[in-house]
Amino acid sequence: MCPQLIVVLSLFTAAYAYVADQLQGAVPNLDFRPSEDIFKPAATTTPGADLTAESNTEFWHGFLGAISVIIVSELGDKTFFIAAILAMRHSRLVVFGGAISALAIMTVLSAALGFATTVIPRVYTHYLSIALFVFFGIRMIREAYFMPRDEGHEEYEEVQKSLSKREVDDSAAQARDSMVNMEAGVTTVTFGRRLRLFLSKIFFQALTLTFVAEWGDRSQIATIILAAREDPVAVSLGAILGHSLCTLLAVIGGRLVAQWISVRTVTFIGGIVFLIFAVSSLYLGSGEKSLRSL
Numbered sequence: 420m421c422p423q424l425i426v427v428l429s430l431f432t433a434a435y436a437y438v439a440d441q442l443q444g445a446v447p448n449l450d451f452r453p454s455e456d457i458f459k460p461a462a463t464t465t466p467g468a469d470l471t472a473e474s475n476t477e478f479w480h481g482f483l484g485a486i487s488v489i490i491v492s493e494l495g496d497k498t499f500f501i502a503a504i505l506a507m508r509h510s511r512l513v514v515f516g517g518a519i520s521a522l523a524i525m526t527v528l529s530a531a532l533g534f535a536t537t538v539i540p541r542v543y544t545h546y547l548s549i550a551l552f553v554f555f556g557i558r559m560i561r562e563a564y565f566m567p568r569d570e571g572h573e574e575y576e577e578v579q580k581s582l583s584k585r586e587v588d589d590s591a592a593q594a595r596d597s598m599v600n601m602e603a604g605v606t607t608v609t610f611g612r613r614l615r616l617f618l619s620k621i622f623f624q625a626l627t628l629t630f631v632a633e634w635g636d637r638s639q640i641a642t643i644i645l646a647a648r649e650d651p652v653a654v655s656l657g658a659i660l661g662h663s664l665c666t667l668l669a670v671i672g673g674r675l676v677a678q679w680i681s682v683r684t685v686t687f688i689g690g691i692v693f694l695i696f697a698v699s700s701l702y703l704g705s706g707e708k709s710l711r712s713l
Contacts, residue, residue: 476703477649477650477653477703478650478652478653479653480649480653480699480703481645481649481650481653481654481657482650482653482654482656482657483657484645484649484654484657484696484699485642485645485649485653485654485655485656485657485658485660485661486657486658486660486661486664487661487692487696488638488641488642488645488658488661488689488692488693488696489638489641489642489657489658489661489662489665490661490664490665491685491686491688491689491692492636492637492638492641492689493638493661493662493665494665494668494682494685495682495685495686496636496638497632497636498518498522498629498632498633498636498666499665499666499669500669501518501625501628501629501632502514502515502518502625502629502666502669502670503669503670505518505621505624505625505628505670506669506670506671509621510621511670511671513621513622513625514621514625514670515666515667515670516622516625517621517622517623517624517625517626517629518625518626518629518666518669518670519659519662519663519666520622520626521625521626521627521629521630521633522629522633522659522662522666523659523662524630525630525633525634525639526642526655526658526659526662527655529639529642529643529646529658530642530643530646530651530654530655530658531646531651532643532646533642533643533644533645533646533647533651533654534646534647534651536647537647541648544647544648545648545700547647548644548645548647548648548700549697549700549701551640551644552644552693552694552696552697552700553693553694553697555637555640555641555690555693556690556691556692556693556694556697557690557694558690559637559686559687559689559690559693560686560687560690560691561690562686562690563683563684563686563687563690564687566682566683566686567683638658638662641693642654642658645658648700
């Protein structure tokens, strides 16, 4: 497994462990109380404070859950290789901008779709989301078990061939347009106009290819499921951050990552993360208790 992936997973594990300790009250209270305050009655917690703490808990649960699910779903995925291959041939900044724009749009749409299910009683969406997480977790583990070890290389080669064919077709179309312009007497093209056309073309290509590849993908379905029971803003921010990390890793060293990373291992870890998140959601409950306390 590549060092970047180890660092990302280590940071997520540390953050998630810290939040879990906060939820379970494992962090001791280090506030010093003077001796004259010993006999003063302890301050009682108000319902508003309890609701605020619970709201913060739900936010971080959705935020960290979205980051983890996106990372294990996108590393070695088709959108990852699209960004990696395009970045080898064109500007990394332009490719990153186009890819992350598509992923951000898809994330917001998915979160909105998940939030729309809040019209259904939360207890139903809560247990349905747990069932779906269990289903996808078991499915990913099963896929990893039967997956060949060179699965990532095969996916990389497939995406590379597809993009190469697309570029050949685009070059032929550009040659035809140039011929038409020459026949029409249009021969002057400024450098600035050519640069703008090139950047807009690459940006739009990265955006459209990523958007189409992401539609109906496992990470999109996971985002919808999370937004159906978690804070949609937290899920959106966490998912966009997870997409940003994966896309940044792809455009900087996608080819090396494709050689080092084991898609089989990442898929297996993803299945475990899905199952852990299902158990975590079951442990935290559907939130009906806090609603009834109002």
